[in-house]
Amino acid sequence: MPGALATTVHGVVRGTERSGSTAFYGLPYAAPPVGELMFSAPSPPDRWEGVRDASRPGPTAQRRGFDAGTIPEPSLPGDDYLTVNVFTPTTAEPGSDLPVLVYLHGGAYIAGSPVSPWYDGSAFNRDAIVVVTVGYRLGLLGFGSLRGATENRALLDWLAALEWVRDNIHAFGGDPDRVTLAGQSAGGGAVLTLLGTPGISGLVARAIAASPVLSQATTEEARRTADQAAALTGAAANVESLLALPSWTLHDLPWRMPNVFGSAAGRATAMTDPVALVGEILDSIEFCPTTDGNLVVRPIALGARECPIPLLIGATAHELTSTVPALLEPCDLAGLERLGLTADEAEGYVSARDPERRLGPAAHRPHVPGRRRRRSRRPRRDLGLRLPRTARRRSRSRASLPLLRHPVRLGPARGTGCETCHRMWLAAPGRRGPRGLGGLHPGRRSGMVRGRPGVEHSHLRPPGGQHDRRGLRRRAPPRRRGRSRTPSHAVKGPDRLH
Incomplete structure (x- = not known):
């Protein structure tokens, strides 16, 4: 941006210029959620005079x-966190009409930070794409079902941020009609939730869900969770009682819940009942979108399936491999049925992943040193993230809705020290460590967001040229030195060499 200045509907902001990129931090899309606004729908921010430092x-x-x-996500104090961060090419200006990527961070709906260095949009800026990261309410403040409070406040935050993008992204060189909504883990679940929300088609043109979770609570379940959280403080689960508590206590309540991210289940089972442990972990995200009959009226997967917005969805090959021990490696029919699969589904799952059933006894050949051993696909990952993704993909295929499968096969990035690949979408290793949102192959990075009207799935592929199934540009075959590129038998007449 020229001079690192931009004019929003609420006032002028000044960002900071980097190499080829300009960053604007902390731009408010709603008023700070304090006092009576803490448990209500987001309220528009006040206008300011002069130039706001961003x-x-x-x-x-x-x-x-x-x-x-795995992801470095700093926690910065303050109440004015209903904000967006905008990263735009230095050469962009109003009217550039560049594609826009809006990113929702993960964190099981109780953690996550939009100012992580891994979410910096400079790599996308090099591909002439504007990036927006969103901060929203977490835990009890965002998802707690309290008496006297607005339901699904975090979901309303997401919608308010998208409305801000629609009204202001033009000032940063973006095109409000070319917005791609993306998220990973809980952020991917947020994307799928929004796809089932009324009016989303006017805010988003296409969507990306990476390793999404499908956590969703009924009104009764959400009320029980809120009552349990409020009981930890001795207060009632209503707005008046909770507003009397210190802000730090309210922010910390999700971490005091007895089964935060399956911790209690792991201790209770002593790793002896893997089937029960998987179910507990999948159900341990207690603060999540609630079926309120207004914004969320049906299962998240069903809403995403029926939405006409083009969707790119995928998971890594080794999801959550360190969360649950190797005790879960065996998958018998009885255990799969206990996890909710029908008898036919359980039989199909085991048959597809048992080498002896699929390929016969010859598949159990001894391992040859130096040859890569193929890892089995474990039920703890498949049941939690891959099977729901497959079901949504098949449902969309039957409904003829645009969708592209995007599997990622990654191992731990060098230098990250992580054992789980759930967040490895963002941990692609580079010379100076993980590269975050810019870690994808440049063709995939820009191809996910750019679009060519009138071509099916073209919004997911790099513009121009030939591409393989993964959306990557095909390389031309190497030219051999000393030989003509045209074979002699293809040359006719006097030009043919003898």
């Missing part, structure tokens, strides 16, 4: 993160 990251909703988290 050169440094602002406050975050996260007050503490996962101790063993």
Whole structure:
């Protein structure tokens, strides 16, 4: 942006220029959620006079993160965290009409930070794409079902941020009609939730869900969770009682829940009942979107399936491999049926993944040193993330809705020290460490967001040229030195060589 200045509907902001990219931090899309606004729908921010400084990251909703988290997600104090961060090419200006990527961070709906260095949009800016990262309410403040409070406040935050993008992204060189909504883990679940929300088609042109979770609570389940959380403080589960508590106590309540991310289930089972442990972990995201009959009226997967917005969805090959021990490696029919699969589905799952059933006894050949051993696909990953993705993909195929499968086969990035690949979408290794949102192959990175009207799935592929099934540009065959590129038998007449 020329001079790192931009004019929004609420006032002028000044960002900071980097190499080929300009960053604007902490731009408010809603008023700070304090006092009566803490448990209500987001309210429009006040206008400001003069130039607002947006050169440094602002406050975050996260007050503490996962101790063993892979992604560096800083927690910054302050209440003005209903904000967006905009990363735009330095050469962009109003009227450039560049494609836009809006990214929702993950974190099991209780953690995550939009100011992580892994979410910096400079790599996309090099491909002439504007990036927006969103901060939203977490835990009890965003998802708690309280008496006297607005339901699904975090979902309303997401919608308010998308409305801000629609009204302001033109000032940063973006095109409001070419917005791609993306997210990973809980952020991917947020994307799928929004696809089933009324009016989303006017805010989003296409969507990307990476390793999405499908956590969803009924009104009764959400109320029980809120009652349990409020009981930890001795207060009632209503707005008046909770507003009397310190802000830090409310932010910290999700971490005091007895089964946060399956921790209690792991201790209770002592790793002796893997089937029960998988179910507990999948159900341990207690603060999540609620079926309120207004914004969320049906299962998340069903809403995403029926939405006409083009969707790119995928998971890594080794999801959550360190969360649940290797005890879950065996998958018998009885255990799969206990996890909710029908007898036919369980038989199909085992048959597809048992080498002896699929390929016969010859498949059990001894391992040859130096040859890569194929890892089995474990039920703890498939049942939690891959099977729901497959079901949504098949349902969309039957309904003739645009969808592209995008599997990612990644191992732990060098230098990250992580054991789970759930977040490895963002941990692609580079010379100076993980590259975050820019870690994808440049063709995939820009091809996910760019679009060519009138061509099916073209919004998911790099513009121009020939591409393979993964959306990558095919390389021309190498030219051999000393030989003509045209074979002699193809040359006719006097030009043919003898």
